[in-house]
Amino acid sequence: MKVKIELFGAARDFNDQNLLELDLGQKTTIKDIRNKIIQYVDQKFNGNENYKKIINSSAFCSEKNNIVSDNYKITNNEKIGIIPPIGGG
Known part of the structure; x- marks a missing residue:
């Protein structure tokens, strides 16, 4: 099945x-997606550790804009958002 991942914040660099x-x-599940994005970063960005930290610390949201846990099951052709933490200073 195809899943679209919308990239927000620092994840837009992906x-x-x-x-x-x-x-x-x-x-x-979201956990599977998290791992698949890490594989993508390994291939496209030579395993950029900063990108991996972003992925591991990000929240994911469903099409209904609800934050979902790593065990959330994806339905066919669902759109999921990855929302990295926002830092300030």
Whole structure:
């Protein structure tokens, strides 16, 4: 199944289109998506550790704009957002 990942904040650096499209198996969870994005960063950005930290500390939201946990199951062709933490100074 195809899942679109909307990129917000610092995650927008992952792709020029502010969106990633992933092909995932059935019964995929947010944890699986998190791992798939880390694999993408490993391949495209030579394992950029800062990007991995962003992915691991980010929240994810459903199409209904609800924050979802790592065990949230994705439905077919669902759009998910990745929301990195916002730092200030």
